[in-house]
Amino acid sequence: MSSSAAAAAAPAGPVLKKPIKMALVQLASGSDKAANLKHAADQVAKAAASGSKLVILPECFNSPYGTNFFPEYAEVLLPSPDPKAAPSYASLSNMAKDNQVFLVGGSIPEYNPSTKKHYNTSLIFGPDGALLATHRKVHLFDIDIPGKITFRESEVLSPGNQVTLVDLPGYGRIGVAICYDVRFPELATIAARRGAFALVYPGAFNLTTGPLHWKLLAQARAMDNQIYVAMCSPARDMGATYHAYGHSMLVDPMAQVVGEAEESEAIVEAELDSAKIEETRRNIPLNTQRRYDVYPDVNQGKIHFEDPELPKPT
Ligand SMILES: NC(=O)CC(=O)C(=O)O
Numbered sequence: 001m002s003s004s005a006a007a008a009a010a011p012a013g014p015v016l017k018k019p020i021k022m023a024l025v026q027l028a029s030g031s032d033k034a035a036n037l038k039h040a041a042d043q044v045a046k047a048a049a050s051g052s053k054l055v056i057l058p059e060c061f062n063s064p065y066g067t068n069f070f071p072e073y074a075e076v077l078l079p080s081p082d083p084k085a086a087p088s089y090a091s092l093s094n095m096a097k098d099n100q101v102f103l104v105g106g107s108i109p110e111y112n113p114s115t116k117k118h119y120n121t122s123l124i125f126g127p128d129g130a131l132l133a134t135h136r137k138v139h140l141f142d143i144d145i146p147g148k149i150t151f152r153e154s155e156v157l158s159p160g161n162q163v164t165l166v167d168l169p170g171y172g173r174i175g176v177a178i179c180y181d182v183r184f185p186e187l188a189t190i191a192a193r194r195g196a197f198a199l200v201y202p203g204a205f206n207l208t209t210g211p212l213h214w215k216l217l218a219q220a221r222a223m224d225n226q227i228y229v230a231m232c233s234p235a236r237d238m239g240a241t242y243h244a245y246g247h248s249m250l251v252d253p254m255a256q257v258v259g260e261a262e263e264s265e266a267i268v269e270a271e272l273d274s275a276k277i278e279e280t281r282r283n284i285p286l287n288t289q290r291r292y293d294v295y296p297d298v299n300q301g302k303i304h305f306e307d308p309e310l311p312k313p314t
Helices: 033-049 087-097 181-182 185-195 210-227 274-283
Strands: 020-027 054-056 103-105 108-112 119-125 131-136 143-145 148-153 166-168 172-176 196-202 228-232 249-251 257-260 265-273
Touching: 020 033, 020 228, 020 249, 033 087, 033 265, 087 119, 103 131, 103 196, 108 181, 119 166, 143 257, 172 185, 181 196, 185 196, 185 210, 196 210, 196 249, 210 228, 210 249, 210 257, 257 265
Parallel strands: 020 054, 054 103, 172 196, 196 228
Antiparallel strands: 020 265, 103 119, 108 119, 119 131, 143 148, 166 172, 228 249, 249 257
């Protein structure tokens, strides 16, 4: 099953059928899209060679991060991607296939010519190179911290409209969302209640919000939901207009950091194991202690909407 809203109730049995090694590729990228894609391919191959089967790239890995850059770098994915108009789509599919990995392809700016809208979009591919799911950033990064940072993605981007669940055949299900989405616990909770073993966030926090909230949010989402949380950032480039925080990290279901990068390019790798999820849930049994009778409007993950515009899995 793919990202489709049809991803119904949580599957029976362990949420992760067998251990899987994950790699977070904290990529150094610049303004040359072709060079960024080539570099990403090299790093994905490196992660796969060391045994990772689930590889994650950062938000906006093929371009600089900034509203002025989105239109210039945007690719057309609908109705079906043309390799010339969507070189990132083609190269992500090849990276997954060439290395036989599940690939959460960070995010790329997307343009839909029929609606004339831009999105911040993550493409997820299977080891055969087929598209498994598409997530468009649901919550746009519009903030204003006077004297520190002002950013308004909504000046250029439109939001996505769905919770994205992705089934990885042989393993289980992950939830995928992008950066600012991590601040909204609802997406994470729905994904966990539908049986996700991990939440994956390509993201690019900055030097104001990163030190304050990045780790706290990863740990909070893991602690609330008792699953793994992965946040994958670009490497920091002080010559760029946006200074990414870095610190890609993987947090386990007990909210412990099991791997963390610093600010420069790195690959963070760790094995995810169902036993850790089960142990956490056995020791602290939140899942059987919830009081839906007290908060009936917070349901068990039934709030789910499939965006009819998104490309269907191939
Ligand atoms: N860049 C983002 O989308 C989010 C971010 O930097 C923050 O939430 O802080």
